Amino acid sequence: MADDRGLEIGSAEVAKRMAVLRPHLVDGVPLTRVAADAGIPIRTARRWIARYRADGPAGLVRPPRPEAGKRTFPKELVELIEGMALLKPPPSIATIHRRIAGLASERGWRAPSYGSVRSIVGGIDPAMATLAHEGAAAFRDKYELVHRHRAVRPNATWQADHTQLDILILDADGKEARPWLTTVLDDHSRAIAGYMVMLGAPSALNTSLALRQAIWRKADPAWPVCGIPDVLHVDHGSDFTSLHLEQASADLRFRLIYSGVARPQGRGKIERLFRTINTELLPELPGNLRNGKPASPPRLSLAELDAAIGAYIVSTYNARPHRAIGIAPVEAWRGDGWLPRMPETLAELDALLVMVAKSRTVHRDGIRFEGLRYFDPTLAAYVGEPVTIRYDPRDMGEIRVFHRNAFLCRAVSADHAGDSITLKDIQAARVAHRRRLRSEIGERKVRIADFFPALVIRPTLPVTPAPLPSAEVAPRPKGTRLRTYSEGD
Known part of the structure; x- marks a missing residue:
């Protein structure tokens, strides 16, 4: 058998x-x-x-019948059943059987049983059914061949991506929030080179901060992963396709490679890392989400979650043998000993990664940017000249000024010389300023209405036309919504 x-x-x-x-x-x-x-x-x-x-x-043992396992229905009947089953949306087996039985009766064929129709439909190639019912994207993700590539050496290829973590934490106001995690992974060793935990949607700045940590030397000797990669593999998110990251890649001399749109296959290693963190680390922390609900009350702050993830990366993930490569990621990254390519100084790395570049013109009162005025005596010789400024969105109190790619000075905002002001602070101030002005405009209009009513435009209400003088409203008959009038003599 x-x-x-x-x-x-x-x-x-x-x-x-x-x-x-x-x-x-x-x-x-x-x-x-x-x-x-x-x-x-x-x-x-x-x-x-x-x-x-x-x-x-x-x-x-009873010998099998010669026709056992073979269909005796006409070939065109079998193909018709399969064709109906591949329609989108697919009809039910009962519907197919009913239609085929009627057709077989008309053609003089032997009508198949319900079980035979179900057997024919069940025998359709699953890949064919997926392509017919779910489309090319689902077929590609399930059945197309995938080339599993591993970089030949450490720092040859890094991957960077984001995920929203399955945990709730408390923000600065004590409100529950679901954080995001950005990680940078070395393709050869599977070692995590850098990460960034944040609240709010991923941005180019958060990506740059994760990449900054990945490139620069860590204070913990147990986490030696550092250096500039040859290739950074990212997806098509707006933060990855930003001009800022492209400028940084050109200055640091590494290539940006974008995965195909809606093609997650190339990011399988980092997606697996996210699943490991969500299923292994987060269930041990308060506020972990299970089926969309926290299993315990959230208690962690953003800094505490950041510390927990950092400790897990260094002491567990990077230190234990990885199933795919057979050794610990940190040992695979070290190899036989080698020197990674590094930037000259941390300040240079900050200038390229963290600080955003913009073009401006030097005016007699300094450089104007984001509603602030920046000044330094060095700018006196460059009035009217175009310059490039670099700024840290986390601290808008100071900008760095470059003229023809040569560093000129650090210009400061005189109004905030001793303060740390962020780009978000400026944007919030703009919104507050607009609201205040609108409120004052409303107050002015109310005063005008008190003295000059005709000057204030009020919304006009629709006017219902009055009935003709000679028309009297007659009682409305039951069952009708029309208003009728009786004509006078």
Whole structure:
């Protein structure tokens, strides 16, 4: 038999026939009496004895029918059933059976049973069914071949991506918030080179901060991963496709490679890392989300979650053997010893990664940017000249000024010389300023309305036309919504 169930049926059949023949084979009971006692024809008993003596117990297995496992329906009927099953959306088996039975009756074919139709539909190639019902994207993700590539050495290729973590924490105002995690992973060693935990959607700045940590030397000697990669593999998120990251990649001399749109296959290693963090680390922390709800009350702050993830990366993920490569990621990154390519100074790295570049013109009162005025005596010789400024969105109190790619000075905002002001602070101040002005405009209009009502434009309400003088409103009959009028004499 072809399957386990067939083997069981065959074995039971052999045992049953052996029990019938045993009195004749063992005790010498005449075969006619054995056949009569078992209620089988004598010819059948003789045939069993002949098969047993020729092939042993295996000869007692019922031989399969020649047509077993073969469909006897016309080929075009089978293809029609398969074609109906591949429609989108797919009809039910009952619908297909009903339509096919009607067609078979018209054509004079033998109508298939419901079970036969179900068997034909079930025999359709799953890849074909997926392509027909779910489209090319689902087919590609499930059935297309994937080339599993591993970089030949550490820092040859890094991957960077974001995920929203399955945990709730408390923000600065004590409100529950779901954080995001950005990680940078070395493709060769699977070591995590850098990460960034944040609240709010991922941005180019957060990506740059994760990349800054990945590139620069860490204070913890147990986390040696650092250096400038040859290639950074990212997706098509707006933060990854930003001009700022492109400028940084050109200045640091590494290539940006974008994965295909809606093609997650190239990011499988970092996606697996995210699943490991979500299923291994976060369930041990308060506020972990299970089925969309926190399993325990959130208690962690952003800094505490950042510390927990950092400790997990250094002491667990990077330090234990990785199943795919057989050794710990940190050991795979170290290899036999080598020197990574590094920027000259941390200040240079900050200028390229963290600080955003913009073009401006030097005015007599300094450089104007984001509603602030920046000044330094060095700018006196460059009035009217175009310059490039670099600024840290986390601290808008100071900008760095470059003229023809040469550093000029650090210009400060005189109004905020001793303060740390961020770009978000400026944007919030703009919104507050607009609201205040609108409120004052409203107050002015109210005063004008008190003295000059005609100057204030009020919204006009629709006017219902009055009935004609000669028309009297007649009672409205029941069951109608129309207003009728009786005409006067």
